């Protein structure tokens with residue numbers, strides 16, 4: 060039986076609300092979404108948003124636009140769409156911009172990468188072509204397979220950061236933006252480890268002035284964003300905001316950051332299947348993953364130093380989900396291999412094969428084969444939208460530092476304050492929804508028998 064209790068003014072009866080909701084500034088005016096990198100993912104993201112706001116296609120794959128959220132106990136029947144529950148920016152209020160060393164605008168990028176068909180592009184081409192790329196901060200030493208042409212003059216890194224900040228302010232005033240967010244959709248940079256220059260804001264700024272070799276272009280964008288009070292999310296596996304200097308700067312400026320590497324194709328499958336095997340206490344001793352893809356991302360990842368960055372990001376997943384330290388009988392020795400092969404005929408339509416060796420009762424072996432014929436950018440585009448909207452929400456809710464509640468979207472989630480990362484998609488989903496409930500002054504949903 061539900062008992063009616065006095066509620067806050069305006070709240071529906073039978074839905075008690077604890078009076079602890081966050082103060083969240085309203086989403087008034089325009090939100091500028093800036094993407095360093097205007098290739099396959101960024102152009103597919105912009106095309107999908109334009110199509111959704113014209114009613115041509117629903118935003119499939121976007122949690123912020125399509126998912127509902129249960130509130131209160133099962134019997135209360137409160138299940139609003141997330142976009143009505145939390146004050147998100149509306150799709151109509153988004154404006155797009157970014158930087159790219161190759162594409163002049165998103166229409167050109169979309170045609171070059173071949174994700175979308177001409178019939179989709181034709182319908183939106185005028186609006187699409189208006190989303191032009193600014194000249195990039197680019198350095199071929201970090202992406203050897205690309206030869207950038209639309210690049211800022213080579214200058215000390217400090218000046219490059221200032222030039223990006225000027226771009227940000229010019230974009231803000233030209234498009235009359237109330238707020239901005241930045242989502243890195245650029246190529247994966249060569250593998251690197253943090254050095255002394257990344258240990259504090261002070262050392263990083265000294266490094267920018269001294270043109271320190273260890274500072275990658277993506278880090279210059281992140282620095283410029285944070286200094287301009289623009290939240291930054293990293294969709295690629297390179298070292299960008301997962302650095303002490305960036306965490307410090309994000310707290311100093313009161314700006315949220317999140318990363319890294321969009322969780323799409325094969326890793327999405329891995330984080331769906333592995334928690335299920337563990338829930339059933341089935342053993343696992345091998346997981347061989349291989350991919351063929353032929354887009355520009357595949358070409359960049361064909362360079363060993365860039366593949367290494369991706370490999371590290373992809374390999375981290377299984378250990379934390381399966382917890383071999385707790386379950387040595389089941390997961391003590393896992394042979395986990397990940398390969399990516401550049402194969403031009405496939406374009407963006409990647410094929411990911413997984414061979415999974417598992418074992419059950421009395422140790423008898425079994426195998427699972429997965430052949431996922433996916434479309435990389437079709438899976439990644441709604442993630443860009445959700446990250447842009449949720450990062451903007453986080454900023455308006457007064458958040459700064461690492462937004463661990465957005466781990467759901469990443470292959471290699473960035474932990475907050477060195478906590479353990481969580482890779483299990485279902486725990487990540489619970490964390491995301493419970494964070495939204497908490498901010499709105501609702502009880503977390505525990506799925507216990509009582510709740």
Ligand SMILES: NC(=O)c1ccc[n+]([C@@H]2O[C@H](COP(=O)([O-])OP(=O)(O)OC[C@H]3O[C@@H](n4cnc5c(N)ncnc54)[C@H](O)[C@@H]3O)[C@@H](O)[C@H]2O)c1
Nearest residue numbers: 096098099100195244245246247295321323355356435439
């Ligand atoms: N598509 C997916 O499913 C997926 C999943 C996870 C991560 N990612 C990552 O997202 C990123 C984008 O993927 P994509 O398929 O759009 O690749 P893409 O090659 O089509 O686009 C990347 C763009 O970044 C540009 N670029 C390179 N260096 C730059 C710089 N310094 N400044 C600005 N732009 C720069 C390139 O010119 C290119 O146009 C890649 O790093 C990829 O690894 C993609």
